[in-house]
Amino acid sequence: MTTPRTGGEAMIEVFRQQGLRTVFCLAGAAHAPLLRDLEGTDFHIVPSRHENSTVAGADGFARVTGLPGVAMIAGHQGLPNALGGIRTAQLACSPVVLLASVNEGSSESMSEETNDGLDMVKPFVKWARTVTDVNRLEEYLNAAFHQATSGRPGVAVLGIPTHIEGEALKAGAAVRSRKLKPIPPQPAAEAIEALAEAIGNAKRPLVLAGAGAALSGAGAALRTLSQEFGLPVFGHALGRGLVAEDMDHGYPWALTQVAAKRADLVIAVGIRLQQRIGYGMAPRFSEAAVFAQIDIDAGEIGRTRTVEIPIQGDACLGVEMLLEALRGRGQAAFTREWVGEALAERLARVDELGRDTDGPIHPYAIARTLMEQLPPEAIFVADGADVYNWMSAVMRMRSERCYLDHYPLGSMGIGTPLAVGAAAGARQLAEDTGEALRPVVLVTGDGSFGFYPGEFNAAVVDGLPLTCIISNDGNWGTERNALLTRLGTTVNCVLGQCDYHLVAQGFGADGVKVEAVADLAPAIASALASGRATVVNVITDPDAGEVRKKDPRLQMVTFEDLRSSLDAHHVMDLR
The missing domain is CATH 3.40.50.1220 (TPP-binding domain)
Structure with a gap:
């Protein structure tokens, strides 16, 4: 193997050793030398509009492919934005390597920042180090991948001074294959x-x-x-x-x-x-x-x-x-x-709801339509609160690494960049194996979609097919129905019927609005067949969630901590 000319070229060799041809990066000067070296190769550089999305994209890629995801951001300004994505990936045990640029000359006695720019993330990740010598860059990057993938996987952060990726390595400092395959511990x-x-x-x-x-x-x-x-x-x-x-x-x-x-x-x-x-x-x-x-x-x-x-x-x-x-x-x-007997009452209750073909669209209609149209290998991404609960009752997963959601952290909105990462992962898998491209579908709420809609521009720029279905009830649905049930008010919960399909079109994606049950199946079929990033804005019944708040048979997700679980549920029949 020839001696790499730059740190960036050495990094690319390490990426290849990990089986990677996809990275996620927020555009900017922070990693310009590495991006220059990636340009013209067979690597996919997936853009993003927010550092949180950069990390979440790498997270989604890792969950779908089983490979580590690589996210590249600017350290000083970018790390605060990335914390939600970092924590989501860490709690989900996703092997993610985050490359954050650091400025060696920014340490000042009276600076607002600490002398170590990675201090803010260290409590929330598995491993964090800064490399200061281009000739040790390969060593540190291999260590980051090893930490991210071994034992319980998680997030490894490597700080890289901005100049190192473009520096020349010493003569003879060839890239050695250092990928370490973790040895799984055998149970007794x-x-x-x-x-x-x-x-x-x-x-x-x-x-x-x-x-x-x-x-x-x-x-x-x-x-x-x-x-x-x-x-x-x-x-x-x-x-x-x-x-x-x-x-x-x-x-x-x-x-x-x-x-x-x-x-x-x-x-x-x-x-x-x-x-x-x-x-x-x-x-x-x-x-x-x-x-x-x-x-x-x-x-x-x-x-x-x-x-x-x-x-x-x-x-x-x-x-x-x-x-x-x-x-x-x-x-x-x-x-x-015994399992079927225990489920009979709950399944019967679920089955009787959302069958009306004339009134407002029930979220169950979305789930049932998807179950009719999606192939077993499809990748399903769930986000939101109310709609997340509805989907959990009807959607059935039928293949490995086909399901992603925003828990355990529960950071709403992150499903959108997770889905972008999943679509990028599905693309690399199809290219590597020659198998058919797995369709990726995100179902989210109108509230959660509002967090990162700009990531649909990333999907368009990178040519990723991705279908997003928004259950649009014009509200923060879970909060609205909780307030109505307990206090008789909807204060600060009303969003209005926003034209999210037009938002998608503004970013270059396709967008369609669905207001009648009869139009739902054709719209979803068209989106899945388009091969493009598409938003299906489904106007759903804002009152549907009220009954779910009152009927435990419809509550798929409960929200309580350990103390309240012990205090309340020991005396309550969980149906």
Whole structure:
């Protein structure tokens, strides 16, 4: 391999070693030498309008591809803007490497900033360092990728002085292949045997699969576990779709969490028992249930409840070992009728809503139309609050790495740049494998769309096909209906019926407005077939959310902390 002429060329070689041909960058002088070296190569440079979106784009790319995402921003002005995206990616366990320019000459005794420009992000990321010598740039960049991808993945930040990317390396300082493949820790055999024994003694075992299961590549093993031994798998976050949500073997957690309290054995595979999982506690789970937890991070095991069978190690290896242990024991397959019985009332209630073809459009109509039109490999991005809740009841994920949303942080609006990153990831996967391009669909609310609409210009500039469907009820829907229910007012919650389809057109995307149910399916079909960035502005019923506030059967997402969960839900029937 020839000696790179510049730091930027060395960085490109490291990117290639990681399998990357896509980077995300907010335009500017901060990374001009690297951008110059990227220009004319086969790399895609995905633009953005806000540093938060730059990081979120890299995050979405990483979730879809399984590769680390690279975001490039200016450090001094850009890092404050990027904090939301950084925190979203870190909490979602997304392997993201953030390259932030730093100015070595800006340290002053009386400056408003600290002498280390990365101080503001250090509490919120996995690793942060600054490289000051171009001849060590490769070393530091490789370290950043290793930190971002090893153990529990997260965000690694590398500060780079503005001049280094354009500097020449010393003669003979050739780029060496330094990509380090993380070695997954193998679970203890005795712990797996204990779990296999617990399964043999159980009547209603349940598997919870989270992002860690997806990151470890446990999908095939989980599918075998469900098909061969009959264990139902409830998917959450990036764990959705590892086992297709056919409502027989695989299920979406948000919808089917009401069945979880009937399980006598709960096996948490690569999933943190946080708010969305009810902290693993009653009322979502029986206090008498036995818990097993497989996680690469020992600190996650038993954080909120007692875990009788703790298993520290790689999720995929753990499930594969469990399969062998169950086969060795001659374990019989379980039936899953108890899940369907627990869901019957909720599913019937969901099914009867949103069927009116003459009145205002119900958000369920959007979800049902998408389920009719989207292929199994489609990538679905969820954002918003009210509409997020509605979509969680109807949408079913049917393939791996097909689901993204804004949680655990819950920063609304970030779904738009996540979707841009997902579309860029789908493009690179199609180019690398020769397979068909996976369609990407974002469903969001009118409130959440307003945060980063400019990212549709990025999608247009980079030629990314992306369909965005806005459930436009003219309000901050969740807040409006909560205030109406509790206080009889909608103060500060009304947005009005904004023409978001025209906003999209202003950025160069396609845009269409839908006001009648009969026009919904043709508009969505046209957007999916266009091959362009398209916004479908669907005018939905502003009063639909009131009934959801009052009927727990329609509440797929609950908002409470651990204390209120303990105080309130122990005496309330979670239906």
